[in-house]
Amino acid sequence: MTTAKTTTAETAVEQAEFDRLIESDSRVEPRDWMPEAYRKTLIRQISQHAHSEIIGMQPEGNWITRAPSLKRKAILMAKVQDEAGHGLYLYSAAQTLGIDRETMFEQLITGAAKYSSIFNYTTPTWADMGSIGWLVDGAAICNQVPLCRASYGPYGRAMTRICKEESFHQRQGFEILLELMRGTPAQRAMAQESVNRWYAPALMMFGPPDDDSPNSKQSMAWNIKRFSNDDLRQRFIDMLVPQAEVLGVTLPDPELKWNEARGHYDFGPLNWDEFYEVLAGRGQANAQRVAKRKKAHDDGAWVREAARAYADARMEERLAS
Amino acid sequence: MTTPGDSGARETWPLWEVFIRSSRGLSHVHAGSLHAPDETMAVRNARDLYTRRAEGVSIWVVRASDITTSDPDAKGEFFESPQGKEFRHASYYSESESVPHL
Amino acid sequence: MNHSNHVKSTAITAESIADSSVVASDAVARYALGLGDDALVLAHRLGEWITNAPELEEDVALGNIGLDLLGHARSLLTYAGTAWDRSEDDLAYFRDESEFRSRQLFELPNGDFAQTIARQLVSSTYFVELYRALSLSRDATLAAIAAKAFKEVSYHLDHSTQWLQRLGLGTEYSRERMQSGLTVVWPFVAELFSADPAADALDAVGFDGIAVGVESLRPAFDALVPRLIVAAGLTVPELPAARGGGRVGIHSEALGPMLAEMQVLARAHPGATW
Numbered sequence: 001m002t003t004a005k006t007t008t009a010e011t012a013v014e015q016a017e018f019d020r021l022i023e024s025d026s027r028v029e030p031r032d033w034m035p036e037a038y039r040k041t042l043i044r045q046i047s048q049h050a051h052s053e054i055i056g057m058q059p060e061g062n063w064i065t066r067a068p069s070l071k072r073k074a075i076l077m078a079k080v081q082d083e084a085g086h087g088l089y090l091y092s093a094a095q096t097l098g099i100d101r102e103t104m105f106e107q108l109i110t111g112a113a114k115y116s117s118i119f120n121y122t123t124p125t126w127a128d129m130g131s132i133g134w135l136v137d138g139a140a141i142c143n144q145v146p147l148c149r150a151s152y153g154p155y156g157r158a159m160t161r162i163c164k165e166e167s168f169h170q171r172q173g174f175e176i177l178l179e180l181m182r183g184t185p186a187q188r189a190m191a192q193e194s195v196n197r198w199y200a201p202a203l204m205m206f207g208p209p210d211d212d213s214p215n216s217k218q219s220m221a222w223n224i225k226r227f228s229n230d231d232l233r234q235r236f237i238d239m240l241v242p243q244a245e246v247l248g249v250t251l252p253d254p255e256l257k258w259n260e261a262r263g264h265y266d267f268g269p270l271n272w273d274e275f276y277e278v279l280a281g282r283g284q285a286n287a288q289r290v291a292k293r294k295k296a297h298d299d300g301a302w303v304r305e306a307a308r309a310y311a312d313a314r315m316e317e318r319l320a321s
Numbered sequence: 322m323t324t325p326g327d328s329g330a331r332e333t334w335p336l337w338e339v340f341i342r343s344s345r346g347l348s349h350v351h352a353g354s355l356h357a358p359d360e361t362m363a364v365r366n367a368r369d370l371y372t373r374r375a376e377g378v379s380i381w382v383v384r385a386s387d388i389t390t391s392d393p394d395a396k397g398e399f400f401e402s403p404q405g406k407e408f409r410h411a412s413y414y415s416e417s418e419s420v421p422h423l
Numbered sequence: 424m425n426h427s428n429h430v431k432s433t434a435i436t437a438e439s440i441a442d443s444s445v446v447a448s449d450a451v452a453r454y455a456l457g458l459g460d461d462a463l464v465l466a467h468r469l470g471e472w473i474t475n476a477p478e479l480e481e482d483v484a485l486g487n488i489g490l491d492l493l494g495h496a497r498s499l500l501t502y503a504g505t506a507w508d509r510s511e512d513d514l515a516y517f518r519d520e521s522e523f524r525s526r527q528l529f530e531l532p533n534g535d536f537a538q539t540i541a542r543q544l545v546s547s548t549y550f551v552e553l554y555r556a557l558s559l560s561r562d563a564t565l566a567a568i569a570a571k572a573f574k575e576v577s578y579h580l581d582h583s584t585q586w587l588q589r590l591g592l593g594t595e596y597s598r599e600r601m602q603s604g605l606t607v608v609w610p611f612v613a614e615l616f617s618a619d620p621a622a623d624a625l626d627a628v629g630f631d632g633i634a635v636g637v638e639s640l641r642p643a644f645d646a647l648v649p650r651l652i653v654a655a656g657l658t659v660p661e662l663p664a665a666r667g668g669g670r671v672g673i674h675s676e677a678l679g680p681m682l683a684e685m686q687v688l689a690r691a692h693p694g695a696t697w
Binding site: 054057058061064065066067068069070071072073074077078080081084085087088091126176179180182183184186187292295296299300301302303304305306307308309310313 | 437482483490496516596597688
């Protein structure tokens with residue numbers, strides 16, 4: 001964008017056009033003028049989302065070599081691979097806002113950019129593959145479906161593709177747990193123990209309560225976010241309870257109860273201290289997750305450079321001939 | 322004017338835009354982008370990334386920096402001409418609306 | 424509109440074999456078991472790359488190759504199991520190292536990316552020739568598995584060929600890595616084309632039979648791989664062949680730890696389903 005042009009009067013015209021797009025629930029596209037804060041918010045949110053997909057490969061990747069049947073091994077490989085794909089779709093979308101993947105990678109490694117805290121929890125049992133699919137991917141889908149209508153075109157399009165693929169993720173997780181609950185006493189115990197660990201962290205994936213969520217209001221005004229954290233959390237819990245009944249697992253909240261008057265389930269308080277602690281780096285695996293990502297990237301540097309050198313040499317040959 | 326998302330010089334591999342023909346009889350449609358060292362690898366990466374669920378029968382890739390776009394700052398002028406020329410559309414001709422096969 | 428995202432396809436799968444009434448003879452099952460083990464062990468190794476690849480796009484690429492091979496393994500092991508009333512998982516998870524019939528090349532540790540590409544180059548060339556021939560087998564199930572696998576491994580060969588060139592002709596460092604990757608895998612090439620007792624117990628494909636005599640595939644390998652290596656600015660290693668013996672249950676030290684990891688959960692819960 002030519003900087004000389006952006007006089008105050010012209011900015012006002014551009015701002016009015018942007019406001020009109022948002023107000024009419026239209027879409028903002030990459031080369032459109034947009035307020036700097038909108039651009040920054042999107043870069044923050046989309047890159048955080050991309051990093052979550054990429055870091056999220058690790059807790060599940062941990063079980064690819066130990067999956068207990070060949071069918072589960074294939075499903076898990078496909079799922080973790082999908083997450084790499086989803087990360088790539090999102091990095092592409094962020095890249096249209098004028099940030100490159102290398103910079104986003106650096107932000108992840110230095111901690112300047114966040115990823116979903118849930119992936120700092122570890123996966124000590126196979127049942128965690130089920131819980132991640134059912135609860136973590138389930139919560140993610142609740143969050144993501146409205147994002148398919150996000151006001152920024154490339155983000156919405158990436159999310160549409162992701163949501164389509166993600167539905168298999170939740171189902172495969174549910175079926176892992178279902179199979180365990182139909183199995184031996186040891187398998188059933190494994191499933192319940194895992195659900196006990198993942199339930200509350202999954203609910204906290206929707207973010208802090210609306211009153212403590214400073215960025216939410218602006219994101220909703222810009223049609224990036226369509227529903228509040230608390231609304232989405234409630235919607236998720238209402239869906240989970242009957243699914244838990246099908247599974248035969250107990251959701252670890254003694255206060256969970258149907259409220260006829262509200263038409264929703266009431267639920268007990270969540271431990272937000274834990275949420276903020278994990279966010280601040282005191283989760284089970286924060287350092288390992290980032291270190292592993294950095295190692296893969298660093299170990300691959302010579303491969304990327306070799307391919308680049310090869311391409312450059314071919315290009316020179318072509319130009320010379 | 323280059324395409325949005327042109328990765329510039331910082332990245333080892335450049336950015337490529339990917340277009341997929343989802344089935345015979347349809348156009349190639351923009352699917353997204355990816356990084357690859359050259360066009361040979363770009364079309365292979367596109368196959369792995371964008372057609373894992375049989376979404377395509379043909380792939381185009383083009384280097385993001387090779388795409389020329391219309392000037393977004395001049396989009397008002399650029400796309401003004403068709404405005405007000407409703408007579409280019411069949412719906413303009415209301416007198417013949419009830420006549421069959423027209 | 425005719426939508427291209429098929430959920431049901433006509434491709435042969437482990438499930439479709441298990442659901443059919445087809446039963447392999449003991450001799451055919453022994454042959455399929457070796458082929459299935461080859462594919463399983465290599466698929467497992469490629470699975471180890473996911474989250475560790477040199478670029479995210481390559482995580483996806485190696486994942487696809489691993490998934491193809493796992494598909495071949497599942498079909499072949501399921502088919503083998505029909506002879507003995509054992510499932511693919513009985514065979515994969517409840518046999519010990521000495522009962523595995525995989526050739527030693529496939530169990531080699533991944534090493535760095537160049538070593539994996541070297542192993543893929545050799546493996547994919549072998550698989551292309553094997554499945555091309557096996558698709559003509561008189562055994563309809565083996566022929567169908569091979570016909571699907573042939574198309575997939577042809578792509579795998581393209582993938583490894585592309586990377587061989589880029590690493591061989593890329594930087595000085597990548598050339599060294601690629602050369603040393605070839606050095607690691609080369610001693611295991613000979614075993615791929617050495618006799619397979621299970622195949623020898625069956626009539627050969629070329630004579631309207633069932634199994635592929637792999638000795639006959641070596642010329643095709645020799646016509647292709649050394650040429651690709653030289654074209655990538657590298658040297659064809661001249662190294663003595665390893666002793667081999669995978670098809671009779673003799674393995675390198677790499678397989679035991681791999682199986683211990685792969686089988687640990689399944690063996691902790693015998694009789695469980697997942």
